[in-house]
Amino acid sequence: MDDHLTPAEERDALAAELALGLLEGQARADALRLALSDPAFAAQVAAWEAKLAPLHDEWADVEPGATVWSGIERQLTDAPNDKVTAIETRLRRWRAGALLSGAVAAALAFVMITQPVPPPTPAAPQLAVARIESNAAGPLVLARYNQSNGLMQLRIQGFESGTLAPELWVIPEGGPPVSLGQIGHAGEAEMTMPPPHRLLMTEGATLAITMEPVSKTPHPAPSSAAVASGKIITI
Amino acid sequence: MGCAGWRAAFLGHDAVARRLNIPVTSLPLDGVDSTQWSSGADEARARLTAALTAVGRGDRVAMRQVYDMTAAKLFGICLRICGERASAEDVLQTVYIKVWERAGQFDAARASPITWLATIARNGAIDWRRSVAGRAVRDTLPEQASFAVADDSPLADQSLVAAEDGARLHHCLDELEERSRTSIRAAFFDGSTYAELAERENVPLGTMKSWIRRGLLRLKDCLGDG
Numbered sequence: 001m002d003d004h005l006t007p008a009e010e011r012d013a014l015a016a017e018l019a020l021g022l023l024e025g026q027a028r029a030d031a032l033r034l035a036l037s038d039p040a041f042a043a044q045v046a047a048w049e050a051k052l053a054p055l056h057d058e059w060a061d062v063e064p065g066a067t068v069w070s071g072i073e074r075q076l077t078d079a080p081n082d083k084v085t086a087i088e089t090r091l092r093r094w095r096a097g098a099l100l101s102g103a104v105a106a107a108l109a110f111v112m113i114t115q116p117v118p119p120p121t122p123a124a125p126q127l128a129v130a131r132i133e134s135n136a137a138g139p140l141v142l143a144r145y146n147q148s149n150g151l152m153q154l155r156i157q158g159f160e161s162g163t164l165a166p167e168l169w170v171i172p173e174g175g176p177p178v179s180l181g182q183i184g185h186a187g188e189a190e191m192t193m194p195p196p197h198r199l200l201m202t203e204g205a206t207l208a209i210t211m212e213p214v215s216k217t218p219h220p221a222p223s224s225a226a227v228a229s230g231k232i233i234t235i
Numbered sequence: 236m237g238c239a240g241w242r243a244a245f246l247g248h249d250a251v252a253r254r255l256n257i258p259v260t261s262l263p264l265d266g267v268d269s270t271q272w273s274s275g276a277d278e279a280r281a282r283l284t285a286a287l288t289a290v291g292r293g294d295r296v297a298m299r300q301v302y303d304m305t306a307a308k309l310f311g312i313c314l315r316i317c318g319e320r321a322s323a324e325d326v327l328q329t330v331y332i333k334v335w336e337r338a339g340q341f342d343a344a345r346a347s348p349i350t351w352l353a354t355i356a357r358n359g360a361i362d363w364r365r366s367v368a369g370r371a372v373r374d375t376l377p378e379q380a381s382f383a384v385a386d387d388s389p390l391a392d393q394s395l396v397a398a399e400d401g402a403r404l405h406h407c408l409d410e411l412e413e414r415s416r417t418s419i420r421a422a423f424f425d426g427s428t429y430a431e432l433a434e435r436e437n438v439p440l441g442t443m444k445s446w447i448r449r450g451l452l453r454l455k456d457c458l459g460d461g
């Protein structure tokens with residue numbers, strides 16, 4: 001590009017491109033990652049969506065087929081704010097494979113302890129740590145990950161209770177965010193990482209937390225900017 | 236297994252693009268409060284707002300109401316961008332599931348309900364277009380499969396969107412060079428990428444980027460930050 005944009009203009013143009021959906025491939029992945037890790041940029045993207053919003057008046061209406069609604073209705077499982085149901089479902093479905101916290105973690109601690117853990121092999125980096133924090137005096141999560149047995153432990157503080165739950169993401173360098181599931185608002189939590197996710201826990205990858213609607217399964221992608229993030233360091 | 240979020244959706248690995256579904260609750264307030272509504276649109280908006288708010292509390296009946304009020308519009312969006320009915324209907328389902336999950340985040344003081352819904356639908360459809368599955372399906376479609384939508388002139392009726400904001404945006408779009416305006420509109424309504432637009436206009440990629448970026452920055456100047 002040769003239009004001599006200032007860095008600020010460049011950044012704003014990128015936000016507009018993301019809002020319009022012009023990007024693809026790596027450029028899109030990079031911009032999405034930036035939006036996740038930089039709330040100011042995410043706000044610029046939202047501002048562009050708002051600027052262009054009047055265009056939504058122009059779509060031509062088309063009636064969908066009659067089967068669409070029944071497909072939707074089948075998937076309206078948990079009432080979004082029915083926390084007890086949601087937590088029960090999460091417990092049933094995630095078991096030890098997902099992040100659990102507070103009372104739930106306590107309830108499952110026994111299960112985890114009794115699972116066989118392979119002996120540590122003295123080689124390569126064994127331990128990965130990350131300090132997941134916000135700029136302001138906000139939420140803070142300390143993460144400790146043991147490469148040898150796949151155990152991830154968290155200490156969580158500073159999330160306000162509300163309708164949204166903190167969800168933890170790992171963002172590989174150059175890749176899209178992958179949800180590790182929702183965590184509690186405070187306290188300690190641990191999980192045994194599923195093998196495919198272990199490969200993502202490398203030096204330089206980012207751990208980030210977004211606030212998401214309570215969900216029985218990890219979300220496929222974040223719906224808002226990160227409230228805290230930090231790089232993984234291996235030891 | 237529970238922690239398989241990245242495989243949970245049919246959109247596959249590209250599902251990250253859902254990030255685009257910025258919580259519209261964070262939309263800036265400008266303009267939204269100062270708009271004028273025709274009484275019919277006003278009433279429709281109030282009913283939709285009430286229904287969407289009830290969905291946020293987990294009300295299934297209200298969910299059906301929201302669907303009935305908006306499915307044709309959101310399907311129009313999905314169909315235009317996906318280019319094919321079966322895929323557009325799949326996308327429409329995922330859009331309403333997102334609506335169900337996120338309705339609690341909708342804030343009527345900050346965004347109009349139809350804008351909130353349309354943004355989720357458009358972003359969902361674009362996610363699909365950028366996904367492996369979407370690209371594969373679109374490769375089988377006839378060139379330029381196109382569905383009716385006004386290409387360069389806004390429809391005057393059924394303003395679920397703020398009329399005043401609309402007038403300002405259209406004024407500013409009209410101020411742009413024609414090639415910038417046409418390309419920006421095509422990006423919005425067709426969900427086209429830079430590469431697709433460059434091919435369509437038969438210009439180098441850099442030229443297309445330059446048209447659009449200059450156009451967008453001029454548009455922003457014209458709209459002002461307020």
